Amino acid sequence: MSESTSHFNKLYKKRQRWWEGAGSDYGKRGMGMPRLQRQLAVAFSIVFIATIHRGWSGHQDAVHITAILGESVVFNCQVDFPADHPVPYVLQWEKKGEEIPIYIWYDSYPTHSGEGYEGRVSRVSPDSPYGLASLNLTNIKESDQGWYECKVVFLNRSPNSHKNGTWFHLDVHAPPRFSVTPEEVIYVNTGDAIILNCQAEGTPVPEISWYKDANPVEPAATIGIFNDGTELRISSIRQEDIGDYTCIAKNGEGQISHTARVVIAGGAVIMVPPTNQTTLEGKKVQFSCEAKALPGNVTVRWWKEGTPVKQVASLETRVTVRRDGSLVINPVAAEDTGMYTCQVSNGIGDPQSASAYLSVEYPAKVTFTPTVQYLPFRLAGVVQCYIKANPPLQYVTWTKDKRLLEPYQTKDIVIMNNGSLLFTRVNENHQGRYTCTPYNAQGTQGSSGQMEVLVRKPPVFTVEPESLYQRKVGETVEMHCDAQEAEGTQKPTIQWQRRDNQPLQKSRVRVTGGNITIESLRRTDFGYYQCVASNEVATIVTSTQLVVEGTQPHAPYNVTANASEFAVSLQWLPGYSGGPDYNQVYTIWYREAGVNDWLTIPVTPPGSTQVTINRLTPGTTYEFQVIGKNIIGDGMLSKIVTVRTLDGTAIPSTEKDGTTPPDDVYDQIVMFPTDATGSTLFPPIFRPKGPRPGPPRNVTVTEISNGFVITWQPPIERANLINHYSIQYKTDGPWKSVSKGQIRPEDTSYLVKNLVGGRTYYFRVFAYSVKSYESSETVKFSVPARVKHKAITAGVVGGILFFIVAIILSVCAVKICNKRKRRKQEKEYNMVACRLSDARNGSSAAPVSQVPLKKVVGSYRDYSLELP
DSSP states (O other), rough: HHHHHHHHHHHHHHHHHHHHHHHHHHTTTTTOOOHHHHHHHHHHHHHHHHHHHHHHHOGGGGGEEEEETSSSSEEOOOOOOOOOOOOEEEEEEETOOOSSOOOEEEEESOEEEEOOOOOOOOOOTTTTSSSSTTTEEOOOGGOOOEEEEEEEETSSOOOSSSHHHHHHHHEEEEEEEEEOOOOOOOETTTTTTEEEEEEEEEEOOOEEEETTTTOOOOOOOSSSEEETTEEEEESSSSSGGOEEEEEEEEEEEEEEEEEEEEEEOOEEEEEOOOOOOOETTTSSSEOOOOOEEESOOOEEEETTTTOOOOOOOOTTTTEETTTSSSSSSOOGGGOOEEEEEEEESSSSSOOEEEEEEEEEEEEEEEEEEEEEEEEETTTTTTEEOOEEEEEEEEEEEEEETEEOGGGGSSSTTEOOOTSSSSEOOOOOOOOOEEEEEEEEEESSSOOOOOEEEEEEOOOOOOOOOOOOOEEETTOOOEEEEEEEEEEEEEEOOEEEEEEEEEOOOOOTEEEETEEEEEEEGGGGOOEEEEEEEESSSSSSEEEEEEEEEESHHHEEEEEEEOOOOOOOEEEEEEOOOSTOOOOOOEEEEEEEOOOTEEEEEESTTTTTTTEOOOOOOOOOOEEEEEEEEHHHHHHHHOOOOEEOOOOOOOOOOSSSOOOOGGGEEEEEOOOBOOTTTSSSSOEEEEOOSOOOOOOOEEEEEEEEEEEEEEEEESSSSSGGGGGGEEEEESSSSSOOEEOOOOBBOOOOEEEOOOOOOOEEEEEEEEEOOOOOEEEEEEEEOOTTTHHHHHHHHHHHHHHHHHHHHHHHHHHHHHHHHHHHHHHHHHHHHHHHHHHHHHOOOOOOSSSSOOOOHHHHHHHHHHHHHOOO
């Protein structure tokens, strides 16, 4: 059997059941069942056979109709009677994909409307211009789109005799409508990523386009449109991305739009915080808490001492949180004193909070008065007066047996700070009826009731534990204690406790009467134990020590530390060594704060309870622990001690001879240990004393034509203390002084020459007061390599100039020598000339020198030619 035949067999059965049901209805209306069923069966058979025969084919002659969503449409279907002679017929409309016809009509009988078509399908009026088989479909839905077939079945006629079916195809067009839209206001922070999702339905399928502030959105590095235009994505919000984003959905039937505003969000900020208030009991108090936020949906919550005010039982009926966020308490009670905190939030960022303290003042009052109180005979005792006061208690007056009591004039009686009476040594005369009346700045709320004070003897120990119990690990110890009451008093209760308030291990500790037994002793059981006997008169205590031997050492305690720049000295008290025959040695655990790993240093000599840890970094916080060790093993670590090394700087000398600055500049010089060669492991640290100026600022090094200028700015703080400046430098070695002397306090620059090119220098400037100093930050400066070449060029030029000067000086020397020689020759010539003149004048007395005249004349001529 083919798939179509199987399908129509099922269809036939469903239709048969429907016709049977319809036939029953028709029978009620008076129509004979056999005849109706026969006619309908024949008609249905005809339709069924025709359907199989047609096989849902024949779409080529279909009529195509387009309708708008929500409107109405008429499928025009003619009835072609055989021989144009009207005969009874059944009208049936089917939709492809629906197993049951959507509409069935037979004259004078109830019509059938398919599921989902009730009230929307009907046969047109016979007077309409449409065919008698036409169908009117109203309130059209998008699901109505599809193939429809009009079938006219003539009763008792062959299906092939006339054409009885027409196909229609309905296209339903719908204007766009949004199925998903972004929120109207979207709050973001700069750098956030957002997705604006805008989806629309309609026929034809709408197209989505995006606009920002009325301009089309252009994809960019951080902005993109995805998923067929339905998503606008911004990967990182910038200030320029803030604005209105509109998505438009458009098809042939219309368009719609939706706008989302992207706004920079801001968490709630408290503009007017609550302030501390002091008020009198019974008054009204109001705490303000005004906040602003974007978005402005600010939620304000109030707490008292960390508990929501609505959950504080004493406040429940007296507290109100107003719309503006303020807290009102009316009336105020004394117990309302405390810290109140308001917290504001709008869902963005962390909530902000602000706190204020409420102080409720009231006259001093007695809160509780015991009817009977006891004082222990011949011991110290206290008569309590339980007082509450704000402002604080100023004084208390007492009466005894209705007479004013003057404790300051009475021996053995003192008024304590809390107003109670202290009897340093009780006697029988102290018995009586007492009242107390407290006062403060607001006055008093009255006196206490009468208290009957009775003097009775205290309990006494009849059995006391030994002063010391020594046991080994794993053994059992039993300590005994008992007490007896005095006549006329109750039997005391006995309890055991550790003096360090550590809890007793119930699984191993058993208390029977006044005796305590501890089994399977451990190292942690070591310590002092107290037997406490109490009754209404007094509480008495006796102590004993339990020593547990054969264990690792107990933790050292009372660890103290003293820090310098590079070292920390530790001292401690040793814990119990684990036994009398055990010696313990110590190890130091230390680390920088915030570092996970610990470093260890053994303490030498062994057994020493102090040590100095060197090679630490100045200005750094360290954590230290001490642990002891004996022959059994490591003990327990001490509590952690935190200490910070000092911020110190060693100052090289500023003196010309390089000596250490004067001793009066420093209050201490710390020298570190030396190594095997005698050299110190660390340089000496000078700790300055006296007021010091602030550090010089903004140190710079600038190259100029004849060197390098170091400039700085005076300190912001305490610049008036500056006595002088100095400058230090270094390359790879130690710090050295740049300035040969002190730089005046008004100078803020210094010229440095002869820096080597290609080297890196470090400079720092010191500001000195009379007895102290402060250093600037270290400045790094790299000298350009060209400075070296400049020096070489200068040397070459200098050498050439020196050579030229030497030549000039040589020439000058030669000329000077020649000039001196000429002067000497002229002098000799003049002497000869004078002698000749004397001879010519007839001086017979004088001897005549026999000098050849010709030669002398010739010499003169030659000399005279060399003169300038």
